[in-house]
Amino acid sequence: MSVPVVEFRNVNKTFGAHKAARNISFSIDNGEFFSILGPSGCGKTTTLRLLAGFEEPDVDGGEVRIHGEVVNQRRPYERKLAMVFQNYALFPHLSVEKNVAFGLERQKVPTGEIGDRVKAALDMVRLDPTTFGSRAPAALSGGQRQRVALARALVLRPTLLLLDEPLGALDLKLRKEMQFELKSLNRRLGITFVYVTHDQEEALTMSDRIAVMDNARVAQLGTPPEIYEQPRTAFVARFIGESNFLDGATAGVGDKGVTYALRPERLDLLAPDSAASGKTQLPAAVKAVVYRGEMLHVRVVLDDGTELVAASRNEGQLRSPVPWKEGARCLAAFSTDDLRRLEAEPA
Amino acid sequence: MNLRLAWLRWSGRRPAVRAWALMAPGAAWLLLFFLLPLLFMFGSSFMPSRLYGGVDIGFTVEHYKRFFDPLYLWILWRTVLYSLACTALCLLAGFPVAYVISRAGSWKNLLVFLVVLPFWTSFIVRTFAIMFLMRDTGVINTVLLAIGLIDEPLALMPSAMAVMVGLVSGFLPFMVLPIYSSLEKLDPSLLEAAEVLGARPAERFTKIILPLSMPGIVAGSLLVFIPALGSFVTADLLGGGKSDMMGNLVQRQFTTAGNWPFGSASSFVMMAMVLMAVFVYLQQRDRAQAMGA
Numbered sequence: 001m002s003v004p005v006v007e008f009r010n011v012n013k014t015f016g017a018h019k020a021a022r023n024i025s026f027s028i029d030n031g032e033f034f035s036i037l038g039p040s041g042c043g044k045t046t047t048l049r050l051l052a053g054f055e056e057p058d059v060d061g062g063e064v065r066i067h068g069e070v071v072n073q074r075r076p077y078e079r080k081l082a083m084v085f086q087n088y089a090l091f092p093h094l095s096v097e098k099n100v101a102f103g104l105e106r107q108k109v110p111t112g113e114i115g116d117r118v119k120a121a122l123d124m125v126r127l128d129p130t131t132f133g134s135r136a137p138a139a140l141s142g143g144q145r146q147r148v149a150l151a152r153a154l155v156l157r158p159t160l161l162l163l164d165e166p167l168g169a170l171d172l173k174l175r176k177e178m179q180f181e182l183k184s185l186n187r188r189l190g191i192t193f194v195y196v197t198h199d200q201e202e203a204l205t206m207s208d209r210i211a212v213m214d215n216a217r218v219a220q221l222g223t224p225p226e227i228y229e230q231p232r233t234a235f236v237a238r239f240i241g242e243s244n245f246l247d248g249a250t251a252g253v254g255d256k257g258v259t260y261a262l263r264p265e266r267l268d269l270l271a272p273d274s275a276a277s278g279k280t281q282l283p284a285a286v287k288a289v290v291y292r293g294e295m296l297h298v299r300v301v302l303d304d305g306t307e308l309v310a311a312s313r314n315e316g317q318l319r320s321p322v323p324w325k326e327g328a329r330c331l332a333a334f335s336t337d338d339l340r341r342l343e344a345e346p347a
Numbered sequence: 348m349n350l351r352l353a354w355l356r357w358s359g360r361r362p363a364v365r366a367w368a369l370m371a372p373g374a375a376w377l378l379l380f381f382l383l384p385l386l387f388m389f390g391s392s393f394m395p396s397r398l399y400g401g402v403d404i405g406f407t408v409e410h411y412k413r414f415f416d417p418l419y420l421w422i423l424w425r426t427v428l429y430s431l432a433c434t435a436l437c438l439l440a441g442f443p444v445a446y447v448i449s450r451a452g453s454w455k456n457l458l459v460f461l462v463v464l465p466f467w468t469s470f471i472v473r474t475f476a477i478m479f480l481m482r483d484t485g486v487i488n489t490v491l492l493a494i495g496l497i498d499e500p501l502a503l504m505p506s507a508m509a510v511m512v513g514l515v516s517g518f519l520p521f522m523v524l525p526i527y528s529s530l531e532k533l534d535p536s537l538l539e540a541a542e543v544l545g546a547r548p549a550e551r552f553t554k555i556i557l558p559l560s561m562p563g564i565v566a567g568s569l570l571v572f573i574p575a576l577g578s579f580v581t582a583d584l585l586g587g588g589k590s591d592m593m594g595n596l597v598q599r600q601f602t603t604a605g606n607w608p609f610g611s612a613s614s615f616v617m618m619a620m621v622l623m624a625v626f627v628y629l630q631q632r633d634r635a636q637a638m639g640a
Binding site: 052054075076077081082083085086087089090091092093102103106107152156 | 534536537539540541542543544545546547550554555558559
């Protein structure tokens with residue numbers, strides 16, 4: 001068994017009276033694209049900073065290991081990792097070339113080799129060295145700065161690359177493009193990526209595994225399908241995608257007081273007089289139909305007051321509109337296999 | 348009423364006229380009380396002097412020539428030396444202060460307030476306060492004598508050192524404030540980025556902090572160097588006539604010596620030096636702007 005690139009063992013971090021990380025444990029394998037996902041203030045940035053070495057775990061607050069070695073007290077420059085910062089953190093007084101060369105110069109790499117490696121790194125992020133090399137960061141667009149920040153990190157040939165919400169400042173189209181490029185760099189170079197984001201879609205599309213964080217804890221750790229299809233807590237179900245919440249008694253599968261999650265696309269709406277289908281069928285009334293382009297969301301209310309959303313593919317509303325009108329009666333139908341029993345959240 | 352409307356309508360279509368109208372009061376003030384006296388001084392610096400501050404009609408460069416007398420060159424040299432030393436000491440003492448304030452979080456405003464506090468009293472009063480500290484019967488000597496560390500008062504002043512103490516304490520805030528403002532703008536994540544890239548503390552200082560605070564350092568150095576060149580109260584009160592600077596020379600020519608033309612010539616020599624310092628500053632600033640800093 002190979003040694004994980006990163007390992008957190010029961011890591012705790014406290015700022016004054018504020019617990020910023022509670023018993024964080026996970027390990028990341030070589031070459032993995034690992035995302036830390038959560039809303040702002042959930043502890044994801046603290047976790048990344050603990051890994052980078054800007055913060056130290058509490059005394060007796062667990063271990064941070066890189067390549068098997070405990071690095072709790074190591075300074076960032078002793079950890080042989082690279083990082084892309086949220087606002088790029090490019091040095092404004094240095095040209096693009098000098099920014100990229102900064103790390104190599106600190107390592108006393110020979111000048112000739114620095115020039116070659118800087119060019120190669122800029123090529124790798126698809127920035128033409130002759131056009132952009134001598135420019136100041138202030139003269140670049142957001143997307144170009146992002147690429148320079150990436151080149152500055154990759155030029156050091158790290159085995160571990162940390163990215164702190166690197167695409168947050170870019171517009172949607174550019175963000176999609178960079179998502180694809182980051183993922184392909186991760187695959188091509190075999191570098192382990194640790195990617196912090198609050199964007200659930202970004203995490204789902206790019207990651208091999210995701211750690212969902214809430215309230216300074218890892219709420220769930222798993223592959224994107226595991227996280228989406230088997231959310232462990234109501235927080236995870238709500239934060240990643242949309243979810244319906246049903247009481248066990250209402251769904252007819254268990255005790256009252258136990259909550260079950262059901263994804264909107266797993267809920268069908270049937271005509272009130274439909275025959276039994278092997279699925280659970282609950283009488284409901286249509287509350288609203290929301291047109292979302294590729295999807296239709298129909299909000300219904302069960303007779304006990306529970307509100308549910310059913311999502312279905314839009315088959316063309318102009319040609320054959322769905323029969324659901326506001327106030328119409330229907331049956332909300334689902335397979336009990338698609339229900340996910342949720343655990344109570346830790347206080 | 349109609350006249351006012353007519354003016355508004357006419358000037359509204361001529362923004363340049365409006366701008367001049369807005370500048371007129373201030374410009375007139377400067378013209379009358381700054382530029383005009385300056386021209387008089389420049390003119391008289393080339394005229395023969397008469398006794399008791401008078402000026403004769405004529406043209407002469409004798410006052411500028413007289414400046415090359417070793418006596419005056421020595422004062423000029425001392426002035427430049429003191430001002431440079433004062434600037435260097437203010438930089439050494441002021442940079443760490445500015446750095447700490449820029450990282451002080453919620454204490455920032457209070458600390459900046461404390462730096463500015465000395466300006467609430469006049470420069471002369473502050474210089475007198477230093478005299479009370481440093482003279483033979485001053486606080487320092489009294490305390491040292493009382494606790495038996497010394498048997499007789501230390502000759503702290505008048506001396507060059509006392510002048511330097513006065514200059515530095517008088518001008519230190521001018522160094523701290525501009526450096527603080529450039530350090531405050533420095534994004535802390537730049538230092539973290541540098542650290543991840545392998546820069547040790549000393550390299551983070553020389554490669555990131557220093558170049559990015561250079562505009563503040565240059566501005567602060569000018570703000571200290573220029574008034575230090577022109578200062579005369581400090582050398583007068585704390586130097587006891589033994590550490591005269593250009594300011595003292597000029598002041599004396601206009602008052603006791605009554606030689607206005609020579610006083611004027613000395614002023615212009617000094618002004619030439621100030622302009623040179625400003626020129627260096629502007630060049631530095633342009634270079635910084637070209638880098639996009």
